[in-house]
Each structure stands twice: as C-alpha cells, then as structure tokens.
C-alpha cells in the first residue's frame with residue numbers, strides 16, 4: 238500500500254487533499270484513471286485476489302469437517318460446542334453443493350436449528366428452519382423442525398401448518414408416522430398462537446421539521462445552522478451512511494450490515510466466509526448473493542391447498558425490506574469469491590468503498606464512529622455494578638455526507654446517536670435560528686480539562702479546537718483539576734501551571750476589564766471561584782499558577798501533590814477490591830480517610846473527588862450498606878452537575894445509578910428522580926430512549 242501511495246504524483250495528492258466532499262466523484266475519477274494506467278496497481282490487485290492466496294473463499298471440505306465435528310458434539314449433548322461448529326460450517330459452505338442429496342447449506346441450518354432448540358433458543362431455531370426452507374423449500378425435516386420451534390414458542394396454528402406441509406412432502410412411512418404423531422399431539426393442545434418478536438425497527442416515524450443549511454464560519458470552515466428556531470430535544474437530522482464498515486475486532490460479535498450485536502443464529506455471506514449478519518435481511522441488503530440460484534432444484538409439491546401453498550410461499554421467500562437495498566449493496570463488489578476486507582485494513586476498505594484510497598486522512602476527519610452500548614457482563618438489570626459498567630464501544634466507521642458538515646464543540650448543542658446504521662441528531666438545548674449546530678467529536682467540557690481536549694482533537698482529527706468551550710472561560714475548566722484555596726473560607730480555585738496556561742490563553746479574547754465584568758454577570762459561578770481576576774486591571778497577570786484566583790493567596794502545589802499521591806494509594810486499593818468483588822471493611826475506612834484528605838487539598842468541585850465518591854458508593858453497595866452508598870453517590874452527582882450542567886446525559890446515567898441503589902435498599906425510587914432521569918434521556922434520545930436503554934424501561938416500570 239505504501240509503495241502504491243508513493244507513486245501518486247504530488248499534484249494529484251494536492252488536488253485530493255484540498256478537495257471537499259462535494260468534489261468526491263471528481264477526485265475519485267482522477268485517482269482511478271491514474272491507477273488504471275499503473276502496472277503496479279494491477280499487480281497488487283492480482284496478488285490480493287489470487288484464489289490460491291485468498292483465505293476467504295468458500296470451501297466444501299472445511300464445511301464438511303466442521304459439520305462432522307458439530308454432529309459429534311450434538312450426539313454427546315455438547316450443544317454449545319455443536320453450535321459453534323455448525324456456524325463455522327455454514328460460513329465455509331458453498332451455496333450450491335449437496336451432501337446426501339440435500340443442499341449442504343440447508344442441512345447445516347437445520348442441524349443448527351436443532352441445536353438452538355436444545356439450548357432453549359426457540360426463536361433463533363425457528364429462524365434457522367426458515368432459512369433452511371428458503372434454500373430448500375421441499376425439505377420435509379426442516380418443516381418438521383420448524384413446527385417444533387413454533388410449538389415451543391406457542392405458535393400452534395403455524396406449527397400445525399408446518400407439520401401439514403411436512404407430511405405432504407415426506408416420502409418414508411416411518412417419517413410420515415412421526416409427523417402424524419406430532420400433529421395429533423399438537424391438535425390436542427389448546428392455546429392461541431403468539432406473535433413472533435421482531436428485531437427493532439424504527440416505527441416512531443418522528444418527522445424532521447426544520448430545514449438546515451450550511452454556512453461559512455470564521456474559524457471552522459463550513460458549519461451547520463437552521464433557518465428556524467429549534468426547540469430542545471427535536472430531531473434535527475437523520476441520515477443513512479454513504480459508506481460504512483464494521484471494525485475488524487467486531488466481525489465475530491456484531492452484524493456486518495446493521496452493526497447490532499449478533500444473535501446465536503448468525504447468517505454468513507452466501508459467497509464468501511468473512512462477514513456475519515444478524516438476519517437474511519441484513520445479508521441481502523449488504524449486497525451478497527441470495528439463494529435463488531439453487532432454489533429451483535427443491536420445489537414444493539403441487540398438491541398443497543391454496544392457503545397452505547400461500548403459507549409455504551411466505552415462509553420460503555425471504556422477507557427483505559427494500560428500504561436501503563439500492564443505496565447500500567456495499568459488500569457485493571468486494572465479494573466475488575475474494576474478500577478484500579479480509580486482507581486490507583478497515584480504513585482502506587472504507588476508502589475503497591467510496592473509491593478513494595488516497596483520501597484516508599480526510600476520511601478519518603470526516604467519518605464517524607458508530608457506537609453501541611456494551612453491557613460487559615450481559616446483564617441488563619438495574620443494579621449498581623451493572624449500571625456502572627455500561628460503556629459505549631465503537632463497532633463501525635462510516636461516512637455520512639451531510640452529517641460530516643457538523644462541526645465539533647466541547648459544549649455541543651446537538652447529540653448524535655445511531656440506530657442500526659442510521660445516524661440521528663437531536664438538539665440538546667433550545668437553539669435560535671442562525672446559531673451554529675455543533676456536536677461533540679468525543680471530548681466535552683466536564684469530561685476533560687481544556688488541555689486534554691485540545692490534545693485529543695489535535696492528535697485524532699488534526700485541528701486546534703476553536704469552540705466556545707476552548708476559547709471562553711468556563712466554570713468547569715477552572716475547577717475540573719483545581720486546588721482549593723489555603724484560606725479556609727475562601728471558595729476560590731488555585732490552578733497548576735499547565736491548566737493556567739490554557740485558561741490564560743482564553744483571556745486573550747477579552748477586550749478589557751469591562752468585557753470581563755459582563756462575562757461574570759453571565760456566569761456568576763466563575764466569579765465565585767475567580768473574582769480576584771475580574772477585579773484587577775491587569776487580570777492577565779493575576780492568572781498565576783499556585784495563587785488563588787479569588788483572593789490571591791498562595792498554595793504550595795508540590796506539597797499538595799505529595800499529599801494527594803499518598804491519599805490516592807488507599808483509594809486505588811479500594812478500587813481494586815471493588816473490581817475483584819472482595820471488599821474488606823478497613824479498605825472502605827481507609828478510603829473515607831483519603832477522601833477527607835483530598836477535600837483539604839482539592840477544590841470542592843474537582844472531578845477527582847466525584848470519582849472517589851463514586852468508588853466509595855460502589856464499595857458500600859457491594860457490602861450492602863445502601864444508605865452510606867446513597868450519600869456518596871449523591872455527593873458525586875452534586876459535583877458532576879457543576880461540571881457538566883444539570884441536564885447533561887452524564888447526569889442521566891448517574892441518576893440511574895442512584896435509582897439502582899434506592900431499589901437495592903428497598904426504597905421506592907423518588908418520583909422526582911425518575912421523572913428527571915426520563916426527561917434527560919428524552920432530551921438526548923427522544924422516542925428512541927426506551928429502546929436504547931433497557932435500564933430506563935425498568936426504572937419507569
């Protein structure tokens with residue numbers, strides 16, 4: 238790849254690096270023309286697609302071997318291992334080969350369906366039976382197994398229909414007898430059929446009411462604004478990606494099309510052995526082949542009644558939603574037996590998907606990380622550890638044509654999230670017409686101090702942040718890592734030198750003391766911790782590290798740091814104990830002493846105090862002392878509210894933790910708390926909140 242890059246002429250590189258997203262097609266063509274006349278490029282493609290070298294084509298022998306292992310495990314009752322081998326076999330099995338006069342893929346889906354049934358995954362078993370029947374509609378055993386799955390799900394009507402079709406197809410007398418027995422048993426059972434759960438589909442149909450436009454900004458290039466005022470929580474943008482790719486480390490765990498977590502009944506690509514999908518729908522939308530080629534060989538019998546024939550047709554024709562087929566189909570061209578994503582890095586494949594290998598650096602800046610909530614221990618219940626360990630993980634990378642026109646701010650007024658591969662954006666405050674709409678590319682005020690945010694944005698996205706959070710004084714940045722004043726009743730903050738440097742830089746934007754006074758009127762919290770600065774003529778000089786910004790008193794920072802290091806040792810011990818689940822009471826006592834010491838040195842709103850309070854709350858929860866846990870959890874939230882603001886999503890998450898302690902304690906969760914939590918989540922996720930956060934549903938109930 239490096240060799241290829243190095244032969245691209247500088248003029249073309251320059252053209253590409255200076256191009257905008259609107260010129261994408263033009264730059265693609267220039268690059269492609271150049272590559273097409275380059276022998277090195279053709280040699281590279283030949284090497285990548287050599288069937289001998291490619292590791293990702295289908296392979297009957299490998300499939301048969303995995304199938305045999307699956308059968309062996311199944312017969313020994315080792316169902317989880319059997320499931321693994323059948324899934325592996327399905328990945329390797331070519332679509333059109335047979336084993337014992339049956340289509341191999343259909344047979345494997347059926348074997349896996351039996352395994353899933355044994356493991357109690359009835360819905361997954363049903364879906365695998367249907368897949369076997371889509372490939373091979375006249376497969377009597379698959380209809381029989383489907384009836385079993387339907388019966389376990391309480392769908393008796395469907396189960397009876399499945400058995401009736403199976404009976405029509407089955408030729409052996411012993412087989413017919415078995416089906417008849419099952420049919421009689423089912424007919425004796427009563428009960429209504431139950432609807433089958435469907436994977437999440439966005440049915441809220443929330444409408445986008447505002448029209449956005451892009452404008453030129455003085456410091457950040459183009460940016461997005463609205464023609465009209467935007468009320469808090471409104472959906473302002475919804476978009477499917479121009480191109481998207483799953484991260485390599487998520488291939489085995491998430492669907493390669495919708496990026497949701499994979500179920501037990503994964504669907505492989507029909508033509509290659511790399512991507513896994515959560516459903517046939519996603520597999521076909523990604524642009525892989527379908528089974529229509531081999532289907533004709535396995536026709537249904539003619540003599541079915543009209544309604545049974547219709548039923549069988551419905552089962553054996555995949556129910557593919559047509560919504561995004563035409564724009565996606567992104568896997569199709571990669572997958573003619575050789576799978577490029579298997580051999581190339583993800584960034585390159587994404588670039589390839591929009592036909593530009595050289596635009597990598599621009600793609601990094603313009604692409605978005607698609608994230609999912611991760612529940613590490615698989616628990617979705619409302620207890621403190623479960624709610625504390627939920628985290629966002631990146632599963633894919635995507636380019637959104639309009640989404641990439643939104644600039645970054647460390648104090649964003651827009652929140653972006655993903656459902657499947659669709660990007661949603663919502664206003665998190667009331668925004669007046671013409672104001673810039675900005676989301677966070679990662680860092681936010683409250684999360685990190687200014688120096689850390691700038692460093693991250695510069696390293697990751699190569700720009701120096703010019704947002705209001707990084708160019709105007711704000712309370713959070715002042716106290717985030719601040720020390721307390723050495724005078725007991727003073728609430729002023731003392732900064733260390735690297736923080737003071739960044740905060741001082743912000744003062745360059747002030748025109749004089751008057752503008753500072755106006756500033757203080759806007760946010761009196763800042764005045765509370767830094768009043769001295771605003772009273773001076775030479776405010777710039779007052780911003781000295783080690784001196785209180787309110788009264789000017791000196792604090793010995795090196796001595797304070799030594800005190801912190803000692804206190805932190807005991808906090809770390811408690812943190813390790815919390816992680817291992819073995820908490821001795823004296824560790825908690827030590828950590829309580831430490832937090833008292835930290836409070837004598839750090840500013841009362843220093844974020845570290847909130848973190849330590851949270852660790853102590855977790856510890857108290859684990860040893861069943863819920864009242865103490867509540868007290869420390871509240872203390873942590875009070876600080877975070879000052880740092881992030883009271884309606885920030887971080888506070889919503891903290892309130893869920895608080896509720897989990899109240900529930901563990903048998904206390905009824907305060908109605909105020911619940912309604913506040915629901916309001917915050919609705920502000921950020923609107924009608925999607927309940928779907929994305931099972932904790933929230935539980936809390937409401």
Ligand SMILES: C[S@@+](CC[C@H](N)C(=O)[O-])C[C@H]1O[C@@H](n2cnc3c(N)ncnc32)[C@H](O)[C@@H]1O
Pocket residue numbers: 456457458459460602603641642643644645646698699700701702703704
């Ligand atoms: C995804 S694009 C946003 C649209 C871009 N402004 C444009 O004109 O196409 C990201 C680029 O916008 C600029 N940008 C976005 N947010 C910024 C910020 N807070 N400060 C400075 N530059 C910013 C940077 O040049 C960054 O590389």
